[in-house]
Amino acid sequence: MKAVMIDRPYSVVVTDVSNAPLGDHDVRIQVKAAGICGSDIHAYKGLHPFRQPPVIIGHEISGEVVEHGRLVTRVKVGDKVTVEPQVGCGKCEHCLQGETNYCDHRQAPGIGNWYGTMAENFVAHEDVVFVLPPNMDHKVGALSEPLAVGVHAIRQADIQIGDKVAVLGSGPIGLLAVAVAKEAGATTILSTDVFDYCLDTATTMGATHTIxxxxxxxWLDKAREMIGGSFDKVLVAIGVPGIVNQALSLVKKGGRVVTIAMFHGEQSLDIMQLQGQEKELVGCFCYTREDTITAVDLLASGRIPTDAIVTHVLPYTQAADGFRMMEKKEDNPLKILVTFD
Incomplete structure (x- = not known):
């Protein structure tokens, strides 16, 4: 089958690979759409902590079941599906409590022998395959995984009705977090970025203020001035130097900062501000099954402005163009999808 591979930093090629084997509990999915994630760009640059070239890339997916193992019971051939792209050991305390993202033996596409989703077909254990509504467009279904990240972030932030929220960084994850924060009841939402087109989209997603x-x-003073004070919750969706301390400066005493972005290198931390004002700094990694189910339900409801997020749809033969566009911010990209029709 054809697959999209990062063969070395800043190089994407289409290659022929053998179909992955199918176990008794596995599902083979004909890939219809796979998204280019911000973390895929880290791999593209050779900076990802565990997806290192050469690697068949991708973990966002929408497709159709074409085959399954003899013991599969949750899906059938012809189902439209997406995948929660992580598998735990199933035995540790975290897995037993539904916290696969905490498992020390967590597996994900593009690691070891598990191919990424940017291929003509993708194999996953039935436990992480989720059926989509038959009428859902594959371009929408492929947003299930990044939206689950946004759902998990809002849950980690414990956003409540009436909260004032700042989302620092307006890439796809930050934008989806804005949409979920609005659904959770936040009435004031500030989005920041360095690109106006991202901020225009943030307004579409539910932001009430942008900078x-x-x-x-x-800009920190301007942000506080715009809403008349500090924020209840701040989400960090961009991993630039100094951003964590900036987030701490924005949040109120006793407020919560949640880090979503992928960081490289160390971040400085104003421990006196954290301790003396009893602010909370909370990590956010991936999602749980509950988050994925909620993400699929939100997409099915039509309440997420998905058309604003998906800016480019390219055939897999042009995947290299998509990675270059994302890395260089050519033609105002947000979510770029690669298709295998």
Missing amino acids: NISGKDN
Whole structure:
């Protein structure tokens, strides 16, 4: 089958690989759409902590079941599906409590022998395959995974009705977090970015205020001025230097900062502000099954402005163009999908 591979940093090729074997509990999915994630761009640059070239890339997917193992009971051939792309050991305390993202032996596409989703077909254990509504467009279904990240972030932040929320970074994850924060009841939502097109989309997703922080040293003061004080919750969706302390400066005493972004290198931390004002700094990694189910339900409801997120749809033969566009921000990209029709 054809598959999209990052063979070395900044190089994407289409290659021929053998179909992955199918176990008794496995499902083979004909891939219809696979998204390019921000973490895939880290792998593209050779910076990802565990997806290192050469690697068949991708973990966002929508497709159709074409085959399954003899013991599969949850799905059938012809089902439209997506995948929660993580599998735990199934035996540790975290797995037994539904916290697969905490499992020390967690597996994910693009690691070891598990192919990524950017291929003509993708094999996953039936436990992580979720049936989509038959009328859902595959371009929408492929957003299930990144939306689950946004759902998990909002749950980690414990956003309540009436909360004032800041989302720092307006890439796809930050934008989806804005949409879920609105659904959770936040009435004031600030989005920041250095690109105006991202901020325009943030407004579409539910942001009530936006700031282009490019070249602005006083943007923290401006943010507080815009809403008349500090924020209840701040989500960090961009991993630039100094962003964690900036988030701590924005949040109120006793408020919560949640880090979603992938960081490289160390971040400085104003421990006096954290301790003396009893602010909370909470990590956010992937999602749980509950988050994935909620994400699929939200997409099915039509309440998420998916058309604003998906900016480009390319055939797999042009996947290299998609990675370049994302990395260089050519033609105002947000979510780029690769299709295998």
